[in-house]
Amino acid sequence: MSPARHAAGGDPDTSLTRAVAAAQRGDDAAFTQVYRAVQPGLLRYLTVLVGPDGEDVASETWAQVCRDFSGFQGDGDGFRAWTATIGRHRAMDHLRARARRPVAVTTLDELMALPARDDTAGLALESLSTAAALRLIAELPRDQAEAVMLRAVVGLDANAAGRVLGKRAGAVRTAAYRGLRRLAEQGAGNLVDRTSDRSRPFDAETVR
Amino acid sequence: MTTRQPPPLNRANAEAILTGTATERSELAQIIAAARGSATSAELAGEAAAMIRFQAARLEPAAAHGVTVRKRMSDKLLAAKVGIAAALAAAATGGVALAAAAHTQTEPAHHALPASTSVAAPSHDGTPTPRATRAAVPPPPPSHAAAAPAAPTTPGGVGSHFSASPSPSLHGLCIAYLANEITGGKRMDNPAFGALVTAAGGKNKITIYCLTLLRADRQPTRPARSDSIGPPILSPGHRLSGPPDVPPSGPEGDQS
Numbered sequence: 001m002s003p004a005r006h007a008a009g010g011d012p013d014t015s016l017t018r019a020v021a022a023a024q025r026g027d028d029a030a031f032t033q034v035y036r037a038v039q040p041g042l043l044r045y046l047t048v049l050v051g052p053d054g055e056d057v058a059s060e061t062w063a064q065v066c067r068d069f070s071g072f073q074g075d076g077d078g079f080r081a082w083t084a085t086i087g088r089h090r091a092m093d094h095l096r097a098r099a100r101r102p103v104a105v106t107t108l109d110e111l112m113a114l115p116a117r118d119d120t121a122g123l124a125l126e127s128l129s130t131a132a133a134l135r136l137i138a139e140l141p142r143d144q145a146e147a148v149m150l151r152a153v154v155g156l157d158a159n160a161a162g163r164v165l166g167k168r169a170g171a172v173r174t175a176a177y178r179g180l181r182r183l184a185e186q187g188a189g190n191l192v193d194r195t196s197d198r199s200r201p202f203d204a205e206t207v208r
Numbered sequence: 209m210t211t212r213q214p215p216p217l218n219r220a221n222a223e224a225i226l227t228g229t230a231t232e233r234s235e236l237a238q239i240i241a242a243a244r245g246s247a248t249s250a251e252l253a254g255e256a257a258a259m260i261r262f263q264a265a266r267l268e269p270a271a272a273h274g275v276t277v278r279k280r281m282s283d284k285l286l287a288a289k290v291g292i293a294a295a296l297a298a299a300a301t302g303g304v305a306l307a308a309a310a311h312t313q314t315e316p317a318h319h320a321l322p323a324s325t326s327v328a329a330p331s332h333d334g335t336p337t338p339r340a341t342r343a344a345v346p347p348p349p350p351s352h353a354a355a356a357p358a359a360p361t362t363p364g365g366v367g368s369h370f371s372a373s374p375s376p377s378l379h380g381l382c383i384a385y386l387a388n389e390i391t392g393g394k395r396m397d398n399p400a401f402g403a404l405v406t407a408a409g410g411k412n413k414i415t416i417y418c419l420t421l422l423r424a425d426r427q428p429t430r431p432a433r434s435d436s437i438g439p440p441i442l443s444p445g446h447r448l449s450g451p452p453d454v455p456p457s458g459p460e461g462d463q464s
Contacts, residue, residue, distance in 0.1 A: 043251050069266075
């Protein structure tokens, strides 16, 4: 199933709403359902933000989510936004901490075990991997990348994404739109054509 | 390449692309579709660890009281868990290993917890493993600090509490195994886990087996099921060191 609610057909968020409520009552199976529905999109969002450390940040995020779970109030959409908000804060903490110490720049390629460039160039676009797509998005300016990820991959609407980002919905729409435009301009052609430049996640210096 | 001439992007089809409802097959739409592709098992690798935290938070809401559980705490927890694994490796047998683990893990990260029993372990991020090893633990007292020394459990008397459980050694092994899973250790390297493989019916069934085992053992030991989610996790003492950055009611309060 897609990590984004939109792509799965039907209305998975109804089931997520139920699962969140059941998990808050202590239902382990429901928590598993919640985790599987939320984690992939969350992890991808965090990976675009922090790169290879996305898994660690996701783990921290779930630790906090579990601790505060009983206090959460809202539906499935709200839960996605809540976890994304927590994850974003943990990611920002992580980037600030990383900015204070020297760090070897690791690429998304290494994280996601992407195929080598030569192989990538030979792929048909239909088989464009998730990792490759995330790498393209990660190359966008961060506000655009976040807007695209929250909307398209985490599955939030513009209002909810705006709350995660501390922006108005209109600003999110604009950022996502600009991100899409840039992706369309340099996207897949760039992916296939370039041979040398390496993408990398956002550097700490982009964090304010 | 299937399409070299994507349709012009406008606000309307941008929204459709973002929400996955676009019917076009432009490169852009395919990039977004790929970004939203099916989840991989690697992406869900943290599920067992998340489940442990979930169960721990449910079992031990008091753990969130007055404990500054911030991100650095997870490091301490992991250190403690590594201690468990080390104890297991040294003792090599379940029962002994559990006793050793119990002693080992009370040390590293236990400063702020309501140490209700001698087996109580450093569940700063709420790992349930230690809690699951004991039985007849009274509900957390209102005042953790004052009540801590009054713990009724006999020190070291781990095995005696497992009357309703299959085997103390399996409990110990499960605890060590799950702890090791959290740390991402090479859990199968230790031959002591062979008994777990046998009991679980296969290496890939150990996590489920252990979670089930520990949960089953836990049920009769808890005073009341409803207590598990009773006390609010967000207690006044939870974030005394700073303003809450994320309100549990949702993201509306996010300021960043």
